[in-house]
Amino acid sequence: MDAHNTWYILPLVVVISLVYSASRYELTSRIFSRARRIFLTIMIFLGILFVVLNTLSFRL
Amino acid sequence: MTSPQVDLKNRWLAAVLAFLIPGAGHLYQGRLVKAAIYSVGIIGLFVGGMVLGEWKVVYWRWEPGGHRSFGYFSQVLVGLPALPARWQAGRYLEQGRAIDETLDAPFSGRLRYDPDPDQLTIHPVDPDTRPTSKIHEITGTIHWQREAAAVTGTLEGTLDNGQAVSLTLIREPMATRRVFVHDEITPSILRRDKETSVRLFSSTARYVRCDVQNGDREGIVEGTVPRDFWNWFQVPLEEEALQELHGRLGRRFELAQVFTWIAGLLNLLAIWDALEGPAYGYGDEEDDSEQAAAD
Numbered sequence: 001m002d003a004h005n006t007w008y009i010l011p012l013v014v015v016i017s018l019v020y021s022a023s024r025y026e027l028t029s030r031i032f033s034r035a036r037r038i039f040l041t042i043m044i045f046l047g048i049l050f051v052v053l054n055t056l057s058f059r060l
Numbered sequence: 061m062t063s064p065q066v067d068l069k070n071r072w073l074a075a076v077l078a079f080l081i082p083g084a085g086h087l088y089q090g091r092l093v094k095a096a097i098y099s100v101g102i103i104g105l106f107v108g109g110m111v112l113g114e115w116k117v118v119y120w121r122w123e124p125g126g127h128r129s130f131g132y133f134s135q136v137l138v139g140l141p142a143l144p145a146r147w148q149a150g151r152y153l154e155q156g157r158a159i160d161e162t163l164d165a166p167f168s169g170r171l172r173y174d175p176d177p178d179q180l181t182i183h184p185v186d187p188d189t190r191p192t193s194k195i196h197e198i199t200g201t202i203h204w205q206r207e208a209a210a211v212t213g214t215l216e217g218t219l220d221n222g223q224a225v226s227l228t229l230i231r232e233p234m235a236t237r238r239v240f241v242h243d244e245i246t247p248s249i250l251r252r253d254k255e256t257s258v259r260l261f262s263s264t265a266r267y268v269r270c271d272v273q274n275g276d277r278e279g280i281v282e283g284t285v286p287r288d289f290w291n292w293f294q295v296p297l298e299e300e301a302l303q304e305l306h307g308r309l310g311r312r313f314e315l316a317q318v319f320t321w322i323a324g325l326l327n328l329l330a331i332w333d334a335l336e337g338p339a340y341g342y343g344d345e346e347d348d349s350e351q352a353a354a355d
Contacts, residue, residue, distance in 0.1 A: 005311055011108065012319065015101040016326065022097045023329035026066055027343030031097070 013042050066091070066337045078334035080139040082327050085334035098330040102323050106138050109319025116263065116305060117316045118142050120149040121296040129296075131317055137324035137331075145294040152239050152295050160204075160238060167202040167215060167268065169283010170195050170250040171227070193279075195250050196220055202268065202285060204229055215272060215281060225274055227281065233270035239291045242301030243267055250282045261304050263292040 021035035068074060069089050078085030083099025086092075109117055118141075121129045135142045173193045200217020213229040236243045245267045246260045265284040272281050297305070305313050333339070 005315060008112070008315055008319075012105070012322065015105045016322065018097050019101045019326045019329060022094050023333045024338055024340045025343035026091070026094075026338045026341075028093050030343030031093075 009046065013039055013046075017042065065342045068334070068337055071335050075331050075335040078331045079137070079327070082138065082330055085331070089334065094333070098327075098333075102138065102327050102330060103141065105319050105326070106135075106141055106323035109316045109323065111316075112319065113309070113313050113316030114305070115293065116297060116301070117313070117320055118145050118294050119296045120145045120294075127299065127302070131321050134321040134324040137327045138320070139327065142294075142320075142324070148239075148290075148293070148295045160235065162205040163213070163235070163285065164203045165201070165285040166199075167217065167281075167283055167285055168199045169197075169268070169281055170247060171198045171219065171225075171272070171279055171281045172196070172250050173274070173277045173279035195252055198225070198281065198283070200225075204233060213270075215270075227272035227274050227279075229270050230273045230278065231271045233268060235269075235285075236267045238266070238287070239295060240266075240287070242298050242304065244300075245284050247282055249280060261301070263287065263295075263301075 017035040017039040018031070021031045021038060025031050025034065067089065074085035074089050076085070077088050078098070081099070082102035083095040083097075086095035086098060118132070118135050119129055120132050121127055132142070132145060136145075172195045175193050197220040198215075198217045200215055202213065202215045204211050204213025211229065211232050213233070215227040215229065216225075217227075218224050240263070242261055242263055243266060244259055245262050245265055247255075249269060262284070264287055266287050267283075268285050269280065269282045272279050309316075
């Protein structure tokens with residue numbers, strides 16, 4: 001996926017985090033704090049995956 | 061288990077509303093923040109996918125042994141925004157290939173008059189030196205209607221040299237189907253010399269070609285007219301259309317599909333929330349348990 005298309009992951013992860021958290025709790029502050037945590041978790045996981053795959057495909 | 065702090069009202073009605081329009085069920089229940097999150101998030105994701113895929117990622121097509129739009133089972137969970145595809149699939153199959161009984165639409169294309177017959181008698185009939193008339197760009201309005209067995213009509217427009225013309229349709233025009241997703245609209249008859257043969261496709265335009273007459277001169281026009289929104293929106297994609305879109309948009313088309321699939325799946329969570337309330341509870345339960353431990 002070229003760099004330009006990769007940016008589309010951001011709004012996708014934001015929406016997934018928000019909607020999923022909203023379906024778990026009712027309290028607004030709880031929804032947003034949990035959504036923030038889920039967003040960071042997903043992005044860190046994807047970031048690690050990105051580094052690993054880039055390293056494995058170096059000079060291929 | 062439903063949190064007692066959340067008033068679900070008529071939860072089945074709320075669930076149906078949540079299915080039809082993401083966030084509507086929660087709006088009915090008075091859960092405004094959630095209604096905003098679900099509607100903006102889910103509808104935004106769905107529409108974003110549609111825009112990325114040039115409004116052609118949502119369609120229903122089910123051919124035994126052929127192409128099947130499995131993704132639609134997820135897209136349809138978004139509700140009303142995806143439901144037209146089912147209805148459009150039926151319209152697509154019903155539409156025949158006969159031309160419209162009437163047409164009144166803006167036209168954009170090319171015009172070429174037949175060579176002057178006098179010139180043909182003067183010059184030798186040699187393909188290399190045979191005179192050909194100039195191709196003009198023309199924009200205007202085309203109108204035709206069927207009267208008994210014949211089609212009559214006119215094309216009123218302006219040529220690229222600024223000349224206004226009023227052309228009469230003299231034979232049965234040719235037009236692509238009214239309900240269609242994908243048509244090739246590349247000029248085939250009136251292609252200019254040295255013009256690269258690029259195949260142009262469009263769902264929002266229809267290809268039209270007809271013989272015309274202007275006074276004692278006959279000619280041919282070839283171009284496009286706009287297609288009505290409901291004759292291309294969420295209509296099944298043909299194989300050529302899929303291949304052309306994948307070839308041109310590449311990964312963006314797949315990303316667009318993923319956006320719409322995930323929007324549908326997320327609406328499942330919203331529907332369940334409208335029906336049963338928040339899955340884990342109100343959100344203040346841990347604070348209560350910490351207070352109890354302190355006591």
